[in-house]
Amino acid sequence: MPALGAGRVIGGILPGRTDGWSSNEGRVHSVAHLLPSRALHTLDDYLSTGGGEVLENCRRLGPDGVIDTIRASGLRGRGGGGFPTGFKWAGLAAADGAEKYAVMNAAEGEPGTFKDRAILRRNPYQVIEGLAAAAYAIDADTAFIGIKEKATGALARIEAATAELSAAGLIGSLSITIVPGADDYLFGEEKGLLEAIEGKDPLPRLYPPYVQGLFEQPGGEPRPALVNNVETLANVPHILANGADWFRSRGTAKSPGTVVCTVGGDTTKEGVAEIELGTPLGDVLDIVGGGMKDGGPPRVILNGVSNSPLTSRHLGVAVSFEGMKEAGSGLGSAGFTFYDDTVCPTQVAAAASAFLFRGSCGQCPSCKLGTEAVAERFAALAIGDGSPEAAEEIAAWTQRITDSNRCGLGAGQQAIAAGFLQQFPDDLAIHAGGAACGGRAISITTIADWDETVSRFEYSPRVLSDRPGG
Numbered sequence: 229m230p231a232l233g234a235g236r237v238i239g240g241i242l243p244g245r246t247d248g249w250s251s252n253e254g255r256v257h258s259v260a261h262l263l264p265s266r267a268l269h270t271l272d273d274y275l276s277t278g279g280g281e282v283l284e285n286c287r288r289l290g291p292d293g294v295i296d297t298i299r300a301s302g303l304r305g306r307g308g309g310g311f312p313t314g315f316k317w318a319g320l321a322a323a324d325g326a327e328k329y330a331v332m333n334a335a336e337g338e339p340g341t342f343k344d345r346a347i348l349r350r351n352p353y354q355v356i357e358g359l360a361a362a363a364y365a366i367d368a369d370t371a372f373i374g375i376k377e378k379a380t381g382a383l384a385r386i387e388a389a390t391a392e393l394s395a396a397g398l399i400g401s402l403s404i405t406i407v408p409g410a411d412d413y414l415f416g417e418e419k420g421l422l423e424a425i426e427g428k429d430p431l432p433r434l435y436p437p438y439v440q441g442l443f444e445q446p447g448g449e450p451r452p453a454l455v456n457n458v459e460t461l462a463n464v465p466h467i468l469a470n471g472a473d474w475f476r477s478r479g480t481a482k483s484p485g486t487v488v489c490t491v492g493g494d495t496t497k498e499g500v501a502e503i504e505l506g507t508p509l510g511d512v513l514d515i516v517g518g519g520m521k522d523g524g525p526p527r528v529i530l531n532g533v534s535n536s537p538l539t540s541r542h543l544g545v546a547v548s549f550e551g552m553k554e555a556g557s558g559l560g561s562a563g564f565t566f567y568d569d570t571v572c573p574t575q576v577a578a579a580a581s582a583f584l585f586r587g588s589c590g591q592c593p594s595c596k597l598g599t600e601a602v603a604e605r606f607a608a609l610a611i612g613d614g615s616p617e618a619a620e621e622i623a624a625w626t627q628r629i630t631d632s633n634r635c636g637l638g639a640g641q642q643a644i645a646a647g648f649l650q651q652f653p654d655d656l657a658i659h660a661g662g663a664a665c666g667g668r669a670i671s672i673t674t675i676a677d678w679d680e681t682v683s684r685f686e687y688s689p690r691v692l693s694d695r696p697g698g
């Protein structure tokens with residue numbers, strides 16, 4: 229594995245250090261742009277880095293020029309789906325509507341992920357500027373920010389930065405409302421988020437935000453909404469200032485730029501760092517996590533709970549949209565949890581599927597029944613109480629768990645379940661034979677906080693049932 233600085237991790241917050249770092253290998257512009265070496269506490273701090281020019285750049289380019297630049301940059305959404313941002317903006321700009329809205333998704337509910345809150349703590353100004361550019365591009369006067377009420381640190385930074393930028397006239401007359409939400413997984417699902425912004429439980433509705441936006445009346449005109457993740461928006465002012473080619477000078481052709489990774493679990497250190505897309509997963513483990521605590525290879529690598537798990541065989545896989553896809557997984561929100569060999573893969577499957585079952589709202593029969601059936605079977609297998617047919621039954625559920633679903637949660641359970649069946653067939657067979665393996669029990673919850681001084685995350689307490697609206 230490469231030594232610090234010789235890999236393609238190009239900067240960010242290195243766990244255990246508070247001064248930040250970078251290894252730009254001679255390319256001045258390749259210093260991490262999303263995670264500055266020190267937190268920017270005031271607007272003056274931000275202006276001293278060259279920030280504060282987003283409106284000027286928007287006016288220079290015009291709405292079409294902004295969209296063309298974002299499209300040319302190849303920026304893809306960092307909220308999990310990887311949808312091309314410029315195309316999304318072009319769709320919203322062309323849509324009819326009495327009014328349009330720009331929405332920032334700062335919910336960060338994926339287990340193993342702390343990157344949005346790290347970005348907001350370090351530099352909330354770039355994110356608010358990105359939101360202002362999105363609103364400008366689609367012709368919206370009103371924006372919303374959805375964030376968990378328990379994320380008090382990030383929430384305070386957003387409030388302060390919004391007030392400062394607004395008072396300085398740097399985001400024009402854009403009206404921004406911050407909507408604090410409950411700790412439901414579905415608060416981060418875009419259709420659930422729009423419901424929450426309207427003051428309801430975050431139960432995903434039928435139509436996507438570009439069809440059914442905010443505050444629409446029956447029979448009234450459409451009011452479409454654009455929803456983007458924090459990290460997606462954070463990239464925008466930098467792209468508008470430096471150009472699409474600058475952004476494409478890092479990363480791969482299909483995954484340009486950087487991604488802010490979270491690394492946790494049985495690693496020497498837990499933390500967040502900005503890496504160049506295309507960096508091998510093993511480098512991310514070594515450089516961000518300091519390797520595994522026990523010095524051995526990881527047994528199970530989870531990338532959130534909605535992507536197929538990986539193993540030590542995948543340490544050479546490129547952390548990029550296409551690299552993760554080729555490995556049968558997905559980039560998701562790049563939150564990697566590494567488990568050592570004291571953990572049994574069946575336990576991890578049980579914990580991940582239980583998280584998704586608890587998060588499902590039960591509006592769609594196949595998701596409601598399927599997430600439960602899969603979680604129950606993995607839980608029984610984990611304690612050596614599974615039927616010999618359990619793996620086959622799980623496989624059968626993966627075929628129909630996504631039928632007619634309103635949102636992607638059921639697809640997450642499909643990916644996790646099918647992935648464990650495929651990657652760990654021998655372990656599951658042992659459990660199906662009535663044996664419990666004695667592996668360390670784990671539970672999967674979200675990250676509540678990051679203590680940078682000791683390089684460890686604090687995890688949210690386990691909840692037995694957190695079905696939204698329940």
Ligand SMILES: Cc1cc2nc3c(=O)[nH]c(=O)nc-3n(C[C@H](O)[C@H](O)[C@H](O)COP(=O)(O)O)c2cc1C
Pocket residue numbers: 304305306307308309310311333334335336337338413414415416417418419455456457458460461635636637
């Ligand atoms: C169950 C579920 C939970 C999600 N949670 C989040 C979240 O916490 N934050 C987020 O940005 N996107 C989340 N998403 C993805 C959003 O629905 C949406 O795709 C994203 O905010 C779009 O932004 P982007 O195009 O910038 O990635 C979730 C999706 C699903 C299906």
Ligand code: SF4
Pocket residue numbers: 414431432587588589590591592593595596633634635636637638
């Ligand atoms: S797919 Fe599942 S979580 Fe999503 S709306 Fe339907 S029941 Fe709820």
